[in-house]
Amino acid sequence: MPEAEPPLHALRGDDSHAATLKRLEKASGELAAAAIARMDEQLPWYRAMPPEHRSWIGLVAQAGIAAFTEWFRHPETPQAISTDVFGTAPRELTRAVTLRQTVEMVRTTIEVMETAIDGVAAPGDEGVLREALLVYAREIAFATAQVYAQAAEARGAWDARLESLVVNAVLSGEADEGALSRAAALGWSSPEHVCVVLGTAPEGDSELTVEAIRRAARHAKLQVLTGVLGDRLVVITGGSADPLKAAKSLIGPFARGPVVAGPVVGDLLAATRSAQAATAGLKACAAWQDAPRPVLADDLLPERAIAGDPAAREQLVEEIYRPLEEAGSALLETLSVYLEQASSLEGAARMLFVHPNTVRYRLRRVTDVTGWSPSDVRSAFTLRIALILGRLAEAEPSS
Known part of the structure; x- marks a missing residue:
């Protein structure tokens, strides 16, 4: 069995370690201030932020340096860096500061700490402190990725619930101003032409189906709100005055069977009418065995009428x-x-x-x-x- 690598402080004398740690603790405030000053000088997005957000970023920088000091004190002890560093900031900060901006902020702080190594480290301890900072930079990079991944996952789950509420409200005829506000939160920009497309949902993971619809919509330059309700795949499309063309561009993820496009309406609130027509058309489609795929709900008017619509x-x-x-x-x-x-x-x-x-x-x-x-x-x-x-x-x- 290969022997485990000795901890960092075992590579130099305890006296050097204690002296470097003491200097590091004393300089932590100055290092944080220097990091904030360099951000203000080099990062335009930081200067453009409101004071509240800049204050939170300052706290994150201070927490990062403090976490490094504690990690340098006990490098052999596992540390929850994401909690130590990013736990000081509110969850909303992940929306206000992008992942790229956070990477720039971390890089700036590490650069400031690197330039201060010669002045902070005890004589002969510069290499050990530089190596410790290199390892810590790797750990903070992983912690940053983890924080944003968790935020994205939580936001994705919340967005999925909002989207499901909007789609269900339109399909059940209960769309109101609340549905409009939820759709706006999802990025729906109230296009002039809206229609509902219905069909059978494929078996398997519904999230994969929804993502496939979104990819097709991006390719067709359409806005969509979509969801799988039971065995039905529901797509509310916006941005096309031709419902048949919109349905054809989105038909790939649908399972085998009829796909019906409701009539075009003026907004999301009126989409209930389009959804009702598409629902009635989907039920009556069995009466027209040679119906095209997709088919307009208005082309199924006689079958829908006979079926009692x-x-x-x-x-x-x-x-x-x-x-x-x-x-x-x-x-x-x-x-x-x-x-x-x-x-x-x-x-x-x-x-x-x-x-x-x-x-x-x-x-x-x-x-x-x-x-x-x-x-x-x-x-x-x-x-x-x-x-x-x-x-x-x-x-x-x-x-």
């Missing part, structure tokens, strides 16, 4: 039936006959006693008014459901 029924009536009704009875009659005659222009013309070109012209008007083309099979299905719902609405007795 009142918002989809109202949207079909208000956006298709009412405009056709206001455009004149000829359009409604022509569309109804055309759909009932298996989409035959000639058959509809015979039933209406008009020329086929008249039917063709009226069907083009239907497309202009509603945005849905009767000649397209999918659009024809949507128009038929809208006509049925409109007639039922007309047949209901007025309140």
Whole structure:
């Protein structure tokens, strides 16, 4: 078995060690003041800080020199350097001072101590003190990394809880000003275009899924608030006026199965409407086996209406039936006959006693008014459901 290395103070006489330690204790105040002066001279970010933060940094520098003195007194005894040095500062300081700035602060303090070695160490003890400072600098570097890693981990856990609260509030229809403030704390900058994308969450670690969504969002230059709720992956996107394009850019982390994008709304509070549409579309998607992936919730309006979604029924009536009704009875009659005659222009013309070109012209008007083309099979299905719902609405007795 190799013998353990002797402690630092065993490499020189006890008298030298005691003398160096005494000088170090006496000079600690001057060293801390010199370190602060050099920071003020060399670090612009330190000069720009408010007095309160500069005061805390001064205390950290003093604690670092005091911890080195104590460590030099008993180098063989394990020391909790992170507690000794950074325990004097409040937790908020890790937000006010970045890791890079902390490294610069530690480097400046060590440099000041290095320049003072010849004046502090007892004669012949300079090399031992320099070696001790080198070892201590390594330990303080590890302690700095540990402090910031713990702060980042705690902040990440807290941010995840905040994000989950916001996503759940939007999905449950309970979004309020509190949700806005939580989103702002997460960096949400209130983009003009917001939509909700829903799909099945993959198996495994949900944190990895959330991080994958964030990477995809950064690549697509989108803002996102996301979370895994049960077996669903929920993504609130901001920054794109095209919900289908946004959903396609984020679809990678979703598991197999339908992915539905709700309509674009103006802000986070209105995102509840987009979430409700996406939720209804996800439930009704099974009725359209050839649905694209991703698919818009508005493209699933007929399935949603059949499944009992009142918002989809109202949207079909208000956006298709009412405009056709206001455009004149000829359009409604022509569309109804055309759909009932298996989409035959000639058959509809015979039933209406008009020329086929008249039917063709009226069907083009239907497309202009509603945005849905009767000649397209999918659009024809949507128009038929809208006509049925409109007639039922007309047949209901007025309140």
